[in-house]
Amino acid sequence: MAVNGRGLRWALWDGDNVVFHAETGETHLLSDLPTLVLRMLLAGPLRTSVVSERSAHACSVANDSAWRQKILAILGRLEGLELVERRSDTATG
Amino acid sequence: MNAASRHPARIAARQAPGNGVRYRHGPFGIQVDTPLQELRQLLAWCYGPPARGDDSDIPRFHVRVIHGPLYRRPLFPQALFKADADTPFAPFPRSHAFPLLEWGLNWCIATRAHQYLMLHAGVLERDGHALILPAVPGSGKSTLTAALALSGWRLLSDEFGLLDWRGGLLWPLPRAIPLKNRSIPVIRAFSPKAELGPTFPKTRKGDVAHLRPPEDSRRRQHEPARPGWIVFPRFVAGNPLVLTSLRHSTAFTRLSQNAFNYRLLGATGFDALQGLTRTCRCWSAQFGDLDAMVSALERLPHPQT
Numbered sequence: 001m002a003v004n005g006r007g008l009r010w011a012l013w014d015g016d017n018v019v020f021h022a023e024t025g026e027t028h029l030l031s032d033l034p035t036l037v038l039r040m041l042l043a044g045p046l047r048t049s050v051v052s053e054r055s056a057h058a059c060s061v062a063n064d065s066a067w068r069q070k071i072l073a074i075l076g077r078l079e080g081l082e083l084v085e086r087r088s089d090t091a092t093g
Numbered sequence: 094m095n096a097a098s099r100h101p102a103r104i105a106a107r108q109a110p111g112n113g114v115r116y117r118h119g120p121f122g123i124q125v126d127t128p129l130q131e132l133r134q135l136l137a138w139c140y141g142p143p144a145r146g147d148d149s150d151i152p153r154f155h156v157r158v159i160h161g162p163l164y165r166r167p168l169f170p171q172a173l174f175k176a177d178a179d180t181p182f183a184p185f186p187r188s189h190a191f192p193l194l195e196w197g198l199n200w201c202i203a204t205r206a207h208q209y210l211m212l213h214a215g216v217l218e219r220d221g222h223a224l225i226l227p228a229v230p231g232s233g234k235s236t237l238t239a240a241l242a243l244s245g246w247r248l249l250s251d252e253f254g255l256l257d258w259r260g261g262l263l264w265p266l267p268r269a270i271p272l273k274n275r276s277i278p279v280i281r282a283f284s285p286k287a288e289l290g291p292t293f294p295k296t297r298k299g300d301v302a303h304l305r306p307p308e309d310s311r312r313r314q315h316e317p318a319r320p321g322w323i324v325f326p327r328f329v330a331g332n333p334l335v336l337t338s339l340r341h342s343t344a345f346t347r348l349s350q351n352a353f354n355y356r357l358l359g360a361t362g363f364d365a366l367q368g369l370t371r372t373c374r375c376w377s378a379q380f381g382d383l384d385a386m387v388s389a390l391e392r393l394p395h396p397q398t
Contacts, residue, residue, distance in 0.1 A: 009360055011367040016342030020363040025356050027363065029346050 001075055002045035002087045003038060024082050033059070034074050038083060045087050048075060114143035115152060119255070119266040119314050121206070123198065124152035129172060132158055132190040135290060139191075139269050139305050154201045158194050161187070176201050189293050192301050195269060199252055202266075203353045209264065210365045211353040212254030216263055217246035222321025222396050223263045225254050225373070227351040233328030233380070236276040239304045240387050243284040248310040249318060258358070258365035261372065262317035267310035269303035277302045283383060320369050321396035323348070325377040332381035336389055344375035372396075 007022035017035040020027050030038070036055055040046065046054075052071040056063035078084040113126030114133060122144075127133060137143070144150065154176065161171025161184040171184035174197035181200050185193040203211060214227040215238030224246070228234035235251050242248040250266040257264060269290070272280055277300065280287050288305040323344055324336075339347075348366055349355050355362040374396060380386040 009363055011342075011345060011363070011370075013341040013345075013370075016340060018342055018345050018367075020360060022360055025359060027346070027349050027355075029342055 001041055001048060001051065001079075001084050003041040003084050008042070008083075019083070021081075021083060026081065028081060028083070033070075034078060037071065037074055038078060041084055048072060051075065113157075115145075115150070116140050117144050117150075117314065118198075118268055119250075120264050121154060121202070121266070122150050122152040124155045125158065125194065126156070127158040127190075127194075128160065129158060129187065129190050132172075132194065135191045136194075138290065139303065141311065154198065154205070156194070156197060156201065158190050158197070185296075189296055191290070191303070192271065192293050192296055195271060195303070198268075202253060206253075206255070207354050207357060208257075209253075209255040210258050210355065210358060210362050210369075212256065212348065213252070213351045213353060214254035215241075215251050216249035216254045216265075216318075217241045218249055218318040219246050220395075221319060223249060223318035224390065224393075225263070225320060225323045226326050227254070227323065227348055228326055229351070232326055233276075234326060235270050235272060236279060236328070236383065237326050237380075237386060239270045239272060239276075239280050239287070240283050240383050241390065242270070242304070242307055242310065243280075243286055244387050244391070247313060247318075248306055253353075256320075256365055256369060257317070258361055258368075260317075261320070261365075261368050263320055264317045265310065265314045267306040267314050269306060271298075271301050271303050273301055274299040279383065280304060320372045321374075322390075322393050323370070323373045323375045324390065324393075325375075326386070327377070327379050329379055329381055332379055334382065334385045334389055335379045337377050339375040339377055341370050341375060344373075345370045 009020040011018040015032065017030045018027060019030060036058060037051060040051060040054060052068045053063050055071055056067050061067060075084060113124045114136065116123045157175040159173050161173050165171050170187040172187045172190040172193055173180065173184045174182055174193050176197060212227055214225050215234050217224045217238065226234055226238060238251045248267045249263060251270040253266050255264040255266055277292060281289065290303045292300055292302040294300050325347055345366060348370065378386065
């Protein structure tokens, strides 16, 4: 999965995160976990398994099946919002 | 032969471009060309005598309110609003020419004044700080704005919160406040100072009467104000007042949904709204009693505390 971070602008308040996506013109209010995932992908493309592993570590939880499903669901929603995209060449991680 | 056809030169002169009246509404110069005397009289009642012609004051909006089709004049005379080459609305009854002009100017501003981030909000000022009242139609925004304007707050605007996204200040646009239906007697009862124009029955928004903007607001229409408070009002008949502090992120999201041109401005609009929200303390307010709401807003903590 990957993010084109050039078009993103952030406003951070009170633990909430608002992100503006220039490519779609949409503004999104994100909670902490989707923000963590999005910021992780801003550093570079990652396999979904790596996103799950690193986010579990960051949140101090087990990277078990339930967690992986949760991360996949978040990635699916971010993809639906066109904030992230699938890449077939994701070699990192 | 009627009077009009006997004096074609006079009629042509009255309708010629440049033969209108000019007004200043905050940052905008407006030129209104109209042959309708009753419209000119209402404009003078509401906004005072027209501005004197000055070549250096180029009108930002040049509009016309003209007669509708000739065949309708004997029984159902109509008025037509035009802005340059645009005719954004179907004709109104001639007797509704004033609300037609006011709504037409709203259309002009909303579609063209993109040097501002335009919030759909009432805006008032006290002690140099602006109170922003963003709301969807039917929330009681205009009634509340009118009540505050009659209670010592300076009226900046009822419809447009004009945010200069370069400097972060809100610019006044003190025009008539259109009160609808039950709001008309509510404001009459609220203050003996309320100067209401004629009631226009059965417009597309129901019965409408305009509150004349206070003299002080008109006189100070070139003085911007620094944003201080954001309150999202919602009138619910019979409900007690509930004032709830809002998280900045929630206020930001709601403001972005209440702006005319937020999406059009893109990243500029996002940055402007972020700056605005950071500056202000934010609440939502549900109210069923106008006096209680006005009192609560007068007790809001100072923005800098």
